[in-house]
Amino acid sequence: MQTHDTNQTLGAFEVLPFSRTCQIIWEEGDHVLIGVSPGNSYFNAERIAELADWAQRRFAEIDFVYADLHVEEMFAAFGYSREHAARRAAKELKAVRRRLVKGVGRAGPPEGSTRVRGLSEFGGNPVYQLQHRRVRHFMEHDDAFRKGCEDMVRYFLEAKVGDGEAPSEWQRRVCLDYIAAELPFFVDTPGILGVPSSVAAYHTVMPLTEVLYARGGGLRATRNQAYAVVRPEGLERPEGGVARAA
Template structure:
């Protein structure tokens, strides 16, 4: 279960926290930070520390926000219903980890329900005096909305506060602020702390700016974030987890990345669409009627792609519960018929006999030759005889500390040997460094053949810009040979690994 760091923003907030009367946990419909496992851990933590806990999910102003981003009213309505269905499901399943509901200590409320309370409306009227005068909280709310729109790459039609996007965002943020001012009055509790995983501009304004609307002396705010996990050989660290993701295990790092799915898409979408997807589809060929297993599926981008291209059955597996939560949420929002499971590629059981297995950026996380071999043996065990295996693996020819067109930076020692650390830094916010390893083309080939594969080929890559030195990943394909069959002397895959000049043609 996830452990949390707790940071009250002021000494008064600490005293309110230590009283333990009440906690309010707000969950936004579109925020995948609160995946089911993390939310369950957070509720269990809150149940342990507070006499009463309210989970508040935001169900107002979502459609207006979506329309402001360019969706039609019909599309926005459909997307809103799907998002709310997803957030209610996450909360319901997270509650299964707690006992508070049985004792009436843990309640779930919607914003639309709370907005009807007379005490909420009174606090909102107090807030509106600041908004009408463009006071410090109004200015902080605009800053918060602009950061959100920029983060989600939403173009703002005007720079003024009158733009459609800013107005929609302000309505959304405004509805939340009363719970930062006086939750005790609104919900009838002795004192309360609002819990969130980061500090927001509005909170900073409320606690630091002179002239802000008066907060209740019984109202506090906590930054509650996942506790950092030190590497096995590292000394204890005091740095906050949200600025040091590299301290976490690979699974926990991908859970952290999953917390902001749009950030991940910003990093990978261009490289994926221009190079990875066209190259893989060309190498794979038609998938009509095929069964597909996607190893390390992440948010399910390739699983959904192959299902839409005619695959009859697609199963995605990933070691990160957070990523699987994102994938399942996307499937629930726009169903295409993909199943997802939390499994480790090195230790998964036989899940079926698949025609195709794909593994995008998975093998280079093997931390030893034994782990690499287990990944490949388990892959072979899940393939039908003659089935295809296609994998993107870290390019061993990349020079040390080289940056790629999608912003990835590969940190590699000179004269690297198999199994040496070759960390990848991903330009998320904050940057994430993942513990990849160096594996030579020869070792990949030998391990594939030793694991029951034949016809090992390094496939050419499409779409590389002219003048590019090396792609960040190479694409290897192989076939699962039947038990007892001899390798048919496939040509050396290294000899067929494409040079960038060839791939760019």
């Protein structure tokens, strides 16, 4: 697999591996995971096509994985009635899968293997199950990890609740369920998917990134798991944590 200098803009995207180890894994080019949230306007069909084209020229395998667990509960927590939340979740999930399939198709014949899957498809995967249990354990028993999860809750909910209004315990719990379903892929995508190494790519720094890639004990990303911010050229640089490897 051809490698590239991540100090340069790659096509329409700028790539910022989180650490030097992340850059090494990036350069191996084995696999990239692109996580997609339903209802996120960033992931329109054109952006997905650009990401797919970009990834296919740099990685042997590509997985677009969209969050389809706890979505109805999230809409209910945002204030929708149960009936409306169910309809909205079904509509958003149908739309996000359609955009992904359309975008990947527009990218042209892949040089590697490109897949589109929902989180729910991994419920029976033993490595996913193990990492999900570990995520839940550390949410309860590790202060640093719990704080990172709470930061993510605020990130998700700050635009959804009223100004100055703290999330309710129910809103917080639903949001933690949603986050916990995604986190196994930030910890051990290689183990879940059976690939030699993997880069989790997202367009901003996730609040838990500092924790997952820190030294020491606790829940940490596996040695062959990397994280990189991959964003369109010209977007404001994310603050802190992301290191350009020399």
